[in-house]
Amino acid sequence: MAEYRGNRIRAWMTTRTAKRGFLAVLALILLLGTAIPAAAVPFTSTDGVISINLPNGNWSEIEDPDHWIALSDGSNLITIQHFSNGEKLPAIPAAASPYIRTMSASVSTENEVFVAFAYITDTDAAYDIYEALTSLRILQYDTKTAAARSSVTASDFSVSPADMTLYVNVSEEDGGALNVRKGFSTKSDLLGKLDNGTAVQITGIVQLRGDDYGWYRIDYNGGSGYVSADYLSGETPVYAEEQEEY
Numbered sequence: 001m002a003e004y005r006g007n008r009i010r011a012w013m014t015t016r017t018a019k020r021g022f023l024a025v026l027a028l029i030l031l032l033g034t035a036i037p038a039a040a041v042p043f044t045s046t047d048g049v050i051s052i053n054l055p056n057g058n059w060s061e062i063e064d065p066d067h068w069i070a071l072s073d074g075s076n077l078i079t080i081q082h083f084s085n086g087e088k089l090p091a092i093p094a095a096a097s098p099y100i101r102t103m104s105a106s107v108s109t110e111n112e113v114f115v116a117f118a119y120i121t122d123t124d125a126a127y128d129i130y131e132a133l134t135s136l137r138i139l140q141y142d143t144k145t146a147a148a149r150s151s152v153t154a155s156d157f158s159v160s161p162a163d164m165t166l167y168v169n170v171s172e173e174d175g176g177a178l179n180v181r182k183g184f185s186t187k188s189d190l191l192g193k194l195d196n197g198t199a200v201q202i203t204g205i206v207q208l209r210g211d212d213y214g215w216y217r218i219d220y221n222g223g224s225g226y227v228s229a230d231y232l233s234g235e236t237p238v239y240a241e242e243q244e245e246y
Contacts, residue, residue: 040132044139045069050080050107050114053135055128063214065157066187076129077119080136082112101126105133109141157184159204159217166216166232168198178232180225184215191225197236200227 040053043061054071059078064070069080101120106113116136118129168178176196181188184206194200203224204217214229 040135043071045080047140049082049138049140051135051137051139052078052080052116053132054078055125055132064185066185073125075121076125078116078129078132079119080114080116082114103130103133105136107136107138109138112141114138157213158207160207162202162205162216164202166200166202166234167236168194168196168200168231169233170196170231174231178227180218180220180227182225184213184217184226186228188226191220194227199236200232202232 040055041057041059042051043054043059044051050069052071055073058073059071060073062070062072064079067079068082071078071080101118101123103118103120103126104115106115108114114136116133118133120126120129170176170178177193178196178198179186179193180191182191183189200216201219202216203219206213206215206217206226215226216229216232217224218227
């Protein structure tokens, strides 16, 4: 009888230990589950040549004449360039404002090389962006389409004449002022800034192969400058009018 009772006690203790172990493992899984980052989002170039797993759904492709592919989440930038194998690859540019970190990765075949560059402002996203770069893959080895897409030249751009007045409309979150640049690219030299609500005389609309490119040519300081069309509107911003009353 004593032996039977001892066996029951040992069995009960074993069961209790197993339950505790199971609960500990379950708690660990739940804890780790809260720390798992958002799932990566696959991106494939429109010609089906390469793919890359973007860190999350906030990333999208943007127009950039200086790169074959440009992807951004609004703060950070990933660009992908296509080169012939044997062609001298450019060194990744030194980190400069507003980007505080840069990194790169590449994949290649016998004939071509694809290089992905990352320009980072949000250091918390650096590891996820590194993971994205290392996911770069070649899907098609005949890259004639890719080579054609990457060959955007100055002759592909034109500026159609315009004569209209628009107003600077930049939220405080975006800095409250509009950059005026020497050319129609965020990499072009900065000429100055226009305060929110400023009336701007538009003299031309930049086009890429006949489509609006998202930049305007304007009168600026007795000459010309270029501004992003995203930050201009047909009416003076309400909050700019309110500020003028004080």
